[in-house]
Amino acid sequence: LRIETMLRRSIEKGEIFLHYQPQVEIDSGRLIGVEALVRWQNPELGLVPPARFIPLAEDTGFISQLGEWVLEQACTQMVRWQEAGFVVPKLAVNLSVRQFERGSIAAMVAGVLHESGLEPARLQLEVTESVIMNTGDALQFINDLHEVGVGLAIDDFGTGYSSLAYLKQLPVQTLKIDRSFIKDISTDANDEAIAVAIIQLGKSLNLSVIAEGVETAEQAAFLLRHGCNRAQGYYYSKPASAQELLARWGRRD
Ligand code: G
Ligand code: G
Ligand code: NA
Ligand code: MN
Numbered sequence: 001l002r003i004e005t006m007l008r009r010s011i012e013k014g015e016i017f018l019h020y021q022p023q024v025e026i027d028s029g030r031l032i033g034v035e036a037l038v039r040w041q042n043p044e045l046g047l048v049p050p051a052r053f054i055p056l057a058e059d060t061g062f063i064s065q066l067g068e069w070v071l072e073q074a075c076t077q078m079v080r081w082q083e084a085g086f087v088v089p090k091l092a093v094n095l096s097v098r099q100f101e102r103g104s105i106a107a108m109v110a111g112v113l114h115e116s117g118l119e120p121a122r123l124q125l126e127v128t129e130s131v132i133m134n135t136g137d138a139l140q141f142i143n144d145l146h147e148v149g150v151g152l153a154i155d156d157f158g159t160g161y162s163s164l165a166y167l168k169q170l171p172v173q174t175l176k177i178d179r180s181f182i183k184d185i186s187t188d189a190n191d192e193a194i195a196v197a198i199i200q201l202g203k204s205l206n207l208s209v210i211a212e213g214v215e216t217a218e219q220a221a222f223l224l225r226h227g228c229n230r231a232q233g234y235y236y237s238k239p240a241s242a243q244e245l246l247a248r249w250g251r252r253d
Contacts, residue, residue: 004060006042007053011069015042018073019239022249023092023210023232026224031249033090033124035232036074037239038066058098067099068108075116075123077242086250092124092153097131106144113148120149124174127152129160132170139169146171153210158198168205175202179213179233186222199228 010016016038023033040048057063071093078091099105113120125145132138132154142152153174154162158181177198181191195211202209211223214233223231237248 003045003053004056006045007040007056008060008062010040010042011065016040016066016069017241018070018077019241020074020077020245021232021239022237022245023090023230024236026220026229026231031088032230033092034088034245035092035126035239036070036077036094038070054096058096061098063096063098064102067096068112070094071109071112072116075112075118078118078122079116081242081246081250084246084250086246088245090122090124090151091118092126094126094155095131097128097135100127100131100135100138100141105141106148109145109150110148113150121151124151124153126155126176128155129157129162132166133161133163142170142172156212158194164201172207174208174210176232177209177211177228179211182211182213182219182223182233183215185219192222195223195228196226199223199226203227 019037019039020034021037022031023035024030025032038050040050040053042048054063057066074091074093078088081088095105109125113123132142135141145152151174152170152172153176154172155176156178157175159178175198177195181195181198184191185195186192199209208230209228210230210232211219211228212232214220214223214231214235216235220231220235223229240248
């Protein structure tokens with residue numbers, strides 16, 4: 001219960017911040033985007049992993065405030081990088097299922113884009129398959145977001161229960177191959193088959209596919225060989241602060 005109170009005060013206390021993880025084009029090494037990942041540094045608890053506080057934020061309803069704060073920070077950061085001469089093509093931000101239950105998600109997103117000045121097309125929202133399959137009006141919410149002009153990615157793809165027929169109806173642009181399939185991609189025949197199947201599915205449905213959790217050159221080479229030219233993972237960079245990102249990726253030509 002105490003951690004709940006601490007979490008509720010975390011934003012005003014300045015304990016919440018964002019890290020950004022690069023998304024890279026495998027063959028060129030070019031930066032194609034970043035994913036914003038929320039962090040909570042509490043004086044007593046230390047660095048609390050999102051896997052621990054996101055579920056808590058969802059259960060307590062704090063997620064709607066937290067989610068909006070994350071989106072504002074990340075969109076504003078995109079504009080700041082740009083002002084510093086560093087154009088990050090795309091920003092990916094995670095949405096939780098509870099944010100969909102709030103109803104006016106599209107209005108919130110449109111408002112934040114307007115305030116920050118970030119073009120809608122440069123924002124991509126990530127939702128998991130379970131959000132899509134378990135949210136009553138998911139199709140409506142997602143169509144509303146599409147009308148705002150933002151992109152949509154399905155996160156952790158392959159771990160949930162997406163109906164492929166449903167996938168075809170949704171205005172989704174990107175599938176993110178879950179990192180559990182990437183880990184043993186060149187040694188486990190099942191993982192290899194699943195990853196290749198997702199890449200093929202993306203091709204057939206005209207969706208872009210990005211692999212998560214790429215940690216080695218071998219994994220990247222495997223993906224490229226099988227037609228997936230986008231990756232995110234420790235091989236390229238761990239999630240890092242906005243300043244670190246600018247320093248490492250901002251002055252390359
Ligand atoms: O680095 P990593 O530990 O950041 O992330 C762990 C989990 O937390 C991932 O499943 C990720 O999608 C989730 N997560 C990270 N940032 C956010 C966020 O801003 N909002 C939501 N809803 N989930 C997030
Ligand atoms: O669930 P989601 O995909 O949004 O979560 C991203 C999570 O994956 C974050 O916790 C991030 O720190 C983590 N992550 C990113 N790259 C790698 C990687 O190469 N290996 C591992 N094990 N985790 C990663
Ligand atoms: Na994500
Ligand atoms: Mn993921």
